[in-house]
Amino acid sequence: MKILIELLLYTVLGALLAWPCWLLLRRVRHARRPLRCVQPYRPQLPSSGAVTPPRAE
Structure with a gap:
């Protein structure tokens, strides 16, 4: 369970750091x-x- 939370944390952190670099x-x-x-x-x-041409009707 701890590994899954760390993986999620690093994924979110990577996405947050990649956003300004992408911009x-x-x-x-x-x-x-x-x-x-x-x-x-x-x-x-x-x-x-x-002289201007006549208007079209």
Whole structure:
């Protein structure tokens, strides 16, 4: 019975110690991924004197 309690204790302790290590590893792997270059959305607005097309009904 004592061995079973020790085994359970070490299993729980190992899981508690592995959790922060897993989070740190995941953060490092995420930081090493290359960045995706995304062009910012900048629509070309017509000048103030430009004629706009009629609205569709």
